[in-house]
Amino acid sequence: MKKILSVLMLSLLPGLAMAAGEHGAHQGHNMASMQQDMHGIGLPGKSAEVNRTIEVTMDDNMRFSPDKIQVNAGETVRLFIKNAGKMAHELVIGNLESLQAHAEMMRQMPDMKHAEPNMISLKAGQKGGLIWKFDQAGTVDFACLIPGHMEAGMKGSVHVM
Numbered sequence: 457m458k459k460i461l462s463v464l465m466l467s468l469l470p471g472l473a474m475a476a477g478e479h480g481a482h483q484g485h486n487m488a489s490m491q492q493d494m495h496g497i498g499l500p501g502k503s504a505e506v507n508r509t510i511e512v513t514m515d516d517n518m519r520f521s522p523d524k525i526q527v528n529a530g531e532t533v534r535l536f537i538k539n540a541g542k543m544a545h546e547l548v549i550g551n552l553e554s555l556q557a558h559a560e561m562m563r564q565m566p567d568m569k570h571a572e573p574n575m576i577s578l579k580a581g582q583k584g585g586l587i588w589k590f591d592q593a594g595t596v597d598f599a600c601l602i603p604g605h606m607e608a609g610m611k612g613s614v615h616v617m
Contacts, residue, residue, distance in 0.1 A: 500573035501532035501587035509534040516541035523612035532589040539578035548575040590616045
């Protein structure tokens with residue numbers, strides 16, 4: 457009987473692992489999908505290559521200040537971010553389509569935790585930094601993806617010249 461149970465349990469393990477993997481994929485992003493999402497928006501920068509620092513404030517009026525930033529293609533920027541509000545906020549860099557898709561995922565799973573190089577989450581009163589290299593000319597968007605925040609207007613753009 458023990459042998460049959462052991463064989464049965466071992467035969468179920470691959471299915472359980474696959475189910476856990478599929479569930480885990482909905483909780484965040486894997487590196488391949490993250491790299492695909494970052495195409496055209498830049499890449500994580502290195503502190504030794506920072507050209508300048510730009511201060512960005514987030515607040516409970518659901519706004520970033522400034523909400524429009526201008527950088528040069530190839531420039532590595534340190535975004536020094538302050539949450540001046542009384543609730544948590546985040547700044548996520550991406551293209552508008554991927555930000556909207558991620559915001560929808562956050563609405564479906566509001567307790568989802570994520571830590572990716574293109575984002576920072578800050579509790580009330582916290583400060584932090586994000587280093588990003590804007591490698592191509594165009595427009596790169598950013599938003600707070602906490603449910604309801606982007607929809608209330610908490611978004612901005614970086615014009616890369």
